[in-house]
Amino acid sequence: MKRQLISLFCAGFALLGSNQTLADNSYKIGISDSFQPFNYRDAQGQLKGFNVDVANALCTEMKAKCEFVVMRFPQIIPALENNEVQFAPANFLITAERAKKINFSAKYYRSTTSLIGSADKAHLDPEQVLKDMNNKVGTQKGSAQNRYLVEHAHTQVIELSSIGEGLSKLNKQEIDYLIAPTLFALNFLQRPENSRMDFIGEPINNPTLSGTVHIGITKQQPELQQEIDSALAALVKQGKLRQIINQYFPFNVY
Missing domain, CATH: 3.40.190.10 (Periplasmic binding protein-like II)
Incomplete structure (x- = not known):
């Protein structure tokens, strides 16, 4: 290493x-x-x-x-x-x-945790998104968000080495959503080049996140x-x- x-x-x-x-x-x-x-x-x-x-x-x-x-x-x-x-x-x-x-x-x-994805899906309930087996959701390996997905979600969990890798895959549409700390997601969403992305619903309501x-x-x-x-x-x-x-x-x- x-x-x-x-x-x-x-x-x-x-x-x-x-x-x-x-x-x-x-x-x-x-x-x-x-x-x-x-x-x-x-x-x-x-x-x-x-x-x-x-x-x-x-x-x-x-x-x-x-x-x-x-x-x-x-x-x-x-x-x-x-x-x-x-x-x-x-x-x-x-x-x-x-x-x-x-x-x-x-x-x-x-900190809180949010789901981010395409702006046209911003109205969706993140809890419902995480119940859909067709959705690919990116998460940083070893994070609290990673553990939450493995234990509670029914989606396809895509483990990533970093949040930065997840953002790249989200922009390339290689994943459907990314779960991340809200403050980090806010910084990403405020950039003009990411205007087609948005928070999906409200922050996820779970004490582990x-x-x-x-x-x-x-x-x-x-x-x-x-x-x-x-x-x-x-x-x-x-x-x-x-x-x-x-x-x-x-x-x-x-």
Whole structure:
């Protein structure tokens, strides 16, 4: 498995190379790069997004040296389990299965889940759509949405490596619908080139697909959970988290 390391500076410290052992108060951060506006690359190939800015702010608050490790979403939990990365702002909803493998921070935003597809089907009930065996529904492998489809839907479930791949297949009409976090779908639907797409009905009403979102933390460094929670609380109190939210979303998602 090839991973691309993206280095960043936090708290004025020079970062270590990817083949070096990180010292105390130095962390590797697991993140994907195909989940706009949360984490993506700009035209210059630089890592950008809401999760990137939150991670940078946390590292500054903790006075830590941090290094992003870019990987696909399904690889993040195993990397946390093995302490290959120490934390990951990867849009995690807490589930019992995940809690056996990793620790979680306090919330850093709230999320719901929506179905997106052709605008001429926007009037449909998503629950009915997911009962139709003829429908092909894309989902990111390893996500809460993936698990929900496998356990509850009667459609053809198309597992994808990333939401970005799902959007590409949706545009090419290789799948009929894509199930994704509402905030991500909103960003996609606001682009002029996607005007023929829309939300299908209202967000899906299921507790496993909505709620507070948390940063994943390795269990091998239990003290890090409190450190991140303290830093998050400081960002909230200082108004810095709200400033980051306002850069990416048209309403408060905390």
